[in-house]
Amino acid sequence: MLEEQETRRKSQFDPSVNSHRPASGKSQDISHVLASTFKDLYTKDIIGKDTLSNLIKTKSGRSSYHDRYVEELQQAHSEYSRRVKEADMLESHIIEARARAAATESQAYERMKEKIGDVDDHQGLLTVKSAFSWCVDKDLLETSNLISPQDYLATQKPRVEAPAAIKSNPAKPTIAYTMHMTREPQDDGYTLIARPEKSVPEMNGSDVSLTFESSSDTPKRKKTPREKPNQTKPRPKWKGEPSAKDRAEGWEKLQKLKDRHSFLRNPRFLPPNAQQGGTSLIRPRTKVGKGMEQQSSADDPVPVFLAKPSVVVFTDYIVGHVYETTLELKNLTSASRHVRVIPPTTPYFPIGLGRFPSEGGVVAPGMSCKYTVRFAPDSLGDYEDFIVVETQAEHLFVVPIVARRPPPILTLPRVLDCGCCLVGGVKFVEFLCQNVGLSAGTFCMIPKNQWPASNLRSVARTYFSEQPPFAVSPSLFVLQPGEATVVEVVFFPTTAEKSCQVFTVVCDNCQVKDISIEGEGQLIALELVSVSGKKEPPVVGEAHDLTAEHFVRFSPCNPHSVQQKKLIIRNNVHLELPFHWQIMKPNLRPLLPGEIPEPSHIQFHLATDDVFHVSPVTGFLAPCQEEEFLFTFCPKELKDYHSVCHLVLRDVPQLPPEASDNGVLQPVRTGSKVSDVIVMEIEVKGSAEPYQVLLEPYAVVIPGEIFICATTRRQFKMWNHSKSYIFFQWERIRSCHIIEVEPSTGRIEENECFDFDLIVTGGKPERVVTSLVCHIEHHHEPITLAMEVSFKGPIVTLDVPSVDFGLMKLGEQTQTTLLLTNITQLEASWMLKERPDHQDMQILVEPCRGVLPPLASCSVDVLFMPRFCQQYETELELTVENGTGCHLSVRADVQSPQVCLLNCELLLSELYIGVPAKATITLFNQTLLPSHFSWMAQLEGKHAELCAASFDPTSGTLGPNTSMEITVTFISHTDMELTEVVALCEVQGMNSPLALSIVAPKTKKLSVSYSLPSARSTSDDETPATVLLDFGGDVILKRAVTKQLLITNHTAVTAPFTIEAEYFSCHASKPHYQSEKRFTYVKKPLHSVQAKKVEEKAHEEFVSSLLAHGKGAAFFVLPDTGMLGPFETQTVDVTAYTDMWGEYRDHLICRVGDLDPALIPMQMTVKGCPLYFQMTGPRPDDQNQGPIIQFGTHVSGGDTVSRSLRINNPTMFDIRMDWETYNVDPNDRKLVDVVVAYGDAFPVKDADGNEVLSGALRISDGSIQTVWERNETPGSEGTSGSLQSMTGGGREECISEENCEKEEMCLYPAPAKKKLISVHIRPHVGNPSDYPYCITPQQIVIPAKSSGTIHVSFTPLTLSGSVCESRCVGLALGFMSLDSEMAACVPGKVGRAQALDLEPVRMDLLAVVKPAVLLVQMEEDEGVLEFCASAGDLLKGESEKEVVVHEFDITRTFRLKNNSEMLLHFRLGAQPPFSVLKPQPRARTSNSSNPPTGDSHSLMLQPQSSLQVKVAFHCSLSLLDHADQVDELEVPLGVTLVHTASGHMKLRFQQNLLIHYSNNSLQTVPLRAHLDLAILRLSTDSINFGFCYVGQTQTIEINLYSHGAHTYWKSIIDGDSCVFRVTPDFGCLSSKEVHVTSCSQCLQISFSPSEDREFRAVVVIRSPLVKIPLTLQLQGTGSFDEVYRCN
Helix, strand or coil, X not given: CHHHHHHHHHHHHCHHHHCCCCCCCCCCCCHHHHHHHHCHHHHCCCCXXXXXXXXXXXXXXXXXXXXXXXXXXXXXXXHHHHHHHHHHHHHHHHHHHHHHHHHHHHHHHHHHHHHHCCHHHHCCCCCCCCCHHHXXXXXXXXXXXXXXXXXXXXXXXXXXXXXXXXXXXXXXXXXXXXXXXXXXXXXXXXXXXXXXXXXXXXXXXXXXXXXXXXXXXXXXXXXCCCCCXXXXXXXXXXXXXXXXXXHHHHHHHHHHHHHHHCXXXXXXXXXXXXXXXXXXXXXXXXXXXXXXXXXXXXXXXXXCEEEECCCEEECCCCCCCCEEEEEEEEECECXXXXXXXXXXXXXXXXXXXXXXXXXXXXXXXXXXXXXXEEECCCCCCCEEEEEEEECCCCCCEEEEEEEXXXXXXXXXXXEEEEEEEXXXXXXXXEEEEEECCCCCEEEEEEEHXXXXXXXXXXXXCCCCEEECCEEEECCEEXXXXXXXXXXXXXXXXXXXXXXXXXXXXXECCCCEEEEEEEEEEECCCEEEEEECXXXXXXXXXXXXXXXXXXXXXXXXXXXXXXXXXXXXXXXXXXCCEEEEXXXXXXXXXXXXXXXXXXXXXXXXXXXXXXXXXXXXXXXXXXXXXXXXXXXXXXXXXXXXXXXXXEEEEEEEECCCCCCCXXXXXXXXXXXXXXXXXXXXXXXXXXXXXXXXXXXXXXXXXXXXXEEECCEXXXXXXXXXXXXXXXEEEECCXXXXXXXXXXXXXXXXXXXXXXXXXXXXXXXXXXXXXXXXEXXXXXXXXXXXXXXXXXXXXXXXXXXXXXXXXXXXXXXXXXXXXXXXEECCCCXXXXXXXXXXXXXCCCEEEECCEEEECCCCEEEEEEEECCCCCCEEEEEEEEEECCXXXXXXXXXXXEECCCEEECCCEEECCCEEECECEEEEEEEEECCCCCEEEEECCCCECCCHHHEEEXXXXXXXXXXXXXXXXXXXXXXXXXCCCEEEEEEEEEECCXXXXXXXXXXXXXXXXXXXXXXXXXXXXXXXXXXXXXXXXXXXXXXXXXXXXXXXXXXXXXXXXXXXXXXXXXXXCCCCCCHXXXXXHHHHCCCCCCCHHHXXXXXXXXXXXXXXXXXXXXXXXXXXXXXXXXXXXXXXXXXXXXXXXXXXXXXXXXXXXXXXXXXXXXXXXXXXXXXXXXXEECCCCCCCCCCXXXXXXXXXXXXXXXXXXXXXXEEEECCCCCEXXXXXXXXXXXXXXXXXXEEEEECCCXXXXXXXXXXXXXXXXXXXXXXXXXXXXXXXXXXXXXCCHHHCCCCCCCCCCCCCHHHHHHXXXXXXXXXXXXXXXXXXXXXXXXXXXXXXXXEECXXXXXXXXXXXXXXXXXXXXXXXXXXXXXXXEEEEEEEEXXXXXXXXXXXXXXXXXXXXXXXXXXXXXXXXXXXXXXXXXXXXXXXXXXXXXXXXXXXXXXXXXXXXXXXXEEEEEEEEECCCCCCEEEEEECCCCEEEECCCCCCXXXXXXXXXXXXXXXXXXXXXXXXXXXXXXXXXXXXXXXXHHCCCCCCCCCEEEEECCCCCEEEEEEEXXXXXECCCCEEEEEEEEEEECEEEXXXXXXXXXXXXXXXXXXXXXXXXXXXXXXXXXXXXXEECCCCEXXXXXXXXXXXXXXXXXXXXXXXXXXXXXXXXXXXXXXXXEEECCEEEXXXXXXXXEEECXXXXXXX
């Protein structure tokens, strides 16, 4: 209460304290709102003042673009600053306007309270109009494009009230008298007393401000933004008026007096809407001011009790039962309340006594009392009542009671329409009635005039409830929910009028509804509306029916034709009427005018002529609609017809009897009789007349002749002049001719014509005259068409007038082909035969007869078979059936053949045994006949078995009077003279053959010579040894060399020959054949490159098969066999294939026919190397040059790098290689090397490098076997047949030493003894050395058909400090040797040089050595990796008062690039607080077999690749301890405390990142980190408050400054902490602006003394980042002296 009064007192002088006002301009920070709304647009970096000033300083005119950019940036920044100032000024103006408006409204509110009186009683009545629209500058808002209050408020002018007149009243008590001396009763909150007049009516004259009534006429003036709207001119001070200080003191004393008597009353005895009368528990509270609350709505009544349920409802009840429920009343206020319940007024709802939660009938807040409500119904109707609840509220509380049973709902309509019914008839109509309600019901239907009834059972005694002319059933029924029944209504009208009766439906729930039943009685009414066609009334005097009402006449028509008329009859009754038609005979009796026919004259007899028909015959006439009927007239005979059509309605009820004369009504008969009634009679007449048909033309004559079997058409017409259409049918004539009409049947409409085709087909040539008959349906006689026509038959002709067979050979037959043509459109049957008087059976015709289609042709073969030589003539006759034929003459000349030889004896000059000799003879044909001859294969005579002869051609044909030369080939098989030999020739047609005598002399022998293409040939008696095949002295290994040998046959004798080498023989097919065989399996054609590869592979396989015997060379002869023809020179290609070096000698053995074999010597020298490296493959051009081994670039002093090289040996010999390495010095001027060897230059060594005895590798017989020799050994395994020699049958290939000495051409005797000393001079290649290059093993034996592996290693040099690169150039020489004597020398055949005598294999070596250095790439150019951190980032605010220290890392990256050509292995290391975040290791690749040494943490960097390295600076609280250790000289190495010019402190950490290479070299990367420290400082270190009034608070503001890193702080007061207070007592010091590290916070130190003594305290401010806390000395003294009291 004291605080509330103090607040109220202060509100007199500062009205804005008790109302909502905006914060000051300093604390109005909405940056977080802008940041969350605009995000990056607000928070991203902008170009500030510092950046702009730096750009202006650098504006030196170097670039026009830079100058223009800086100028535009200056203009933009100036505009930005201007707009920011305008926005700040506008914001400040709005905030000040809101503050002024709040102060003005508060003052107006206080004045209204003073005028009204007790504010507590009128809390919700005081409203003040807003003053904001008068405090804000409208023009300023409109200039800034903002909405002003005048845009949405009505224009109003402020009204200024005149100050109230102050009347001087000396008797009026003063303020001091009122507070201290008066004894008048004061307001205690309970007793209602009259409020005295205000003692100080005008307490504060300066508070008079603007009011806002629209009735004011004060003109509105424009205010500037700085002018306050509530500033008015000071009012003149009245006489006797106290000063402001006196008024304040008097008001304060009066308020203290009131507070002593102002205590709260018990809200239980107050009404709920009073100020303290019990707060509602369900309404929200709204704050009015500081420490004051108010209900949300003061105008609405406060609910005291809540009823549960709010409405008491009873449903689904039954008469005679009692139902009950509970009513609960709950207190909703914060005070206990009394309650009283008044029961309902009706007897159906009795109420029991209440049950309260406590004694005395009082309901506590939130508690409830309960009442039992019962319900006893006496019917099923609805009941309503209410319960009245009396409380302390101003209004009564009513609880409604409702008893409502859901009624049954019937789907029966209010009006039941039975429709129409004929008078005297009965109509039954059914209606579905369903109960769609939620409860069952019993229903009774009675006439309206019988309700109300005392007892429904007495009224509903029968099943039907009758009220004429209606009856309803059932009269009583029960329906459950969802159940349905059928209500049947009976309608029996007696008059032709509408009827309506009302029935009442009564339900057992006391509900009554009326329904209406309607119906209409009608009489029969039919009307003939129209008749189609021409209306013809009866002629005067014409007989007609006595009773017919209507007359219809049909126009005359032909028999069996149909005429129709449409009649439309309308049913004028609203009922459906069943009907049927009857065709009756007319009642013809003449009557006088006005005479009525007697009923006896009217008779009903059905018509028997059946010419009139009605459709439909039966059916129903729709209500009030027209029905269309079709009357049909179809006469049968030529006469007149007359009938009457009766329209009969079925089941027509009889009319009820009319009322009697006495006016008594007859009883209703619902079961009336029905019968058929004739309602309309229509008389019909019609007549028939004959048909009228005409042909145009009446006869058809076809001129000229037409072919038989050909169809001819002629057109004619038929006219129908009858009254109706006709059906016609034409007859056909089918004798030998066919005559018909198309169409043969059909229909012709009346007065129309029809076109016909007369079709005539002749059967035989003649003239025809006849008539065609046409039958007309229903016509008494047919119609005929006369016609006349002539026919002719087919004509067949021959293509030639005669046949001449010409000259013929006796015994032969000839034939010719005749073409028969039918030139007509008819089919012709013909026959061709010889005349009867010329039949001699030498002529045969095939076919002799046949049938020709129209305009067709056929071929006939005429065969002539002469029996003797003659001049033949005859005649053939062609006959045609029913047509015209012709005759054909035939002639021929028959003779026999005669052939002779112009020379009957053949003499042969020169012959060789078995060699064919040729000669010619001549045959001559002496006749004009072609003669066929044939020579007999077998010779005749005494010497016929010693020779053979053939003739070309052996057979043939000689033309007329021609000759032919015959070639005779004669072969003699003996050397004696032949004289008795005869050859026979048979001629066809001659009785005896022709004979030729042959005479042959003695034969000669074979002679052959050999020569080279460039030399003359040698005769057979000369020795062939003078011919030498020299392949050259520089044959390159594996390169084929071909030489040619000429073999000449000097005779005509053909002889076979074979050629092969003596030692280096081979047998294989041509590679071309193999390639052809290969290509036969290829399904698709190969590409040219693929075909070339396939061909090369086939050639390689072919050469391998030639050299498979393992001798090192092979001579391939092509062709090696063949036939040497007569006087032929055969060229033989001898190709030398090699796979080993050496000097080769051999003989070529030539065998021709039966001559002795000739030996031709061969020689060649092969140079080259058979070995090749796997990495390069075979090199045909440079075989001794090995690969160039490039080790690349390596680190100085690195590990040894090794390369594995595989050497392949494709030969059949084991080859030993001895390796020597040399270093090549570019400055070396040496030219040659002299090598002196003692014994073997390269002796055989074991695995340890020791020399092995020369006999250690020999076998038991003292010789060393080659692979080929081992395969040839019978006892060895794996013997291959392909390696065996094929030169002779079982001959040994090895030539012993003794045989070698005997040969004259032996160049290689047995191997000589080994030399003791050998001297070799060779070009200088380098200096022998095994460093840095070395080959292991130095001696290796490469097995035959296998491979060996050597290792070439390189050990990098160790470079001195000044050398940055070293090139290592070297080479290796491999000397080849053969350990097998058989491989080294085969006596007389081959000899091979070895070791130093043979050109070695050369292999070049190259490597580069460089030091290990990586290029460091950083973002900065200083060469130092910089880190910047702030110690303030170690603190993280978890809540408002809790701060957590967390460590963090700052990472920076740089790149290491390997600019060298070598792979570098290294490790990275750093000391805390720096650490290296190791990058992900890449896959290790190395070309050498031995990877460089290194631990598992080493990194690898490929040449010309880069690696990103991330280095972290770990920041923790322990680093801050180094700042204190600097003064104690205990700081670690590399840590420095830096003081900046602005007074900040930083810790500098300097270290190096170490790069350890695999060769133990080291490289450093400088690291440097700066850690900003936090410095706290107070603006003063002590505060003395001096004297202060006890109970009052005095506040002094000081500033807490922070420099460097932002930090959290917290204050603790030691000493008299109850009187001193620091606001705030904790917080965070951080700058809002970027790049500003200094900030401050204002602290309010308050002092509130509790007694009159001196107080002391110390404020300690601590921060986790500052080791030494700050202290603030506080001192103050309390006093009761009024002098120190604050106003």
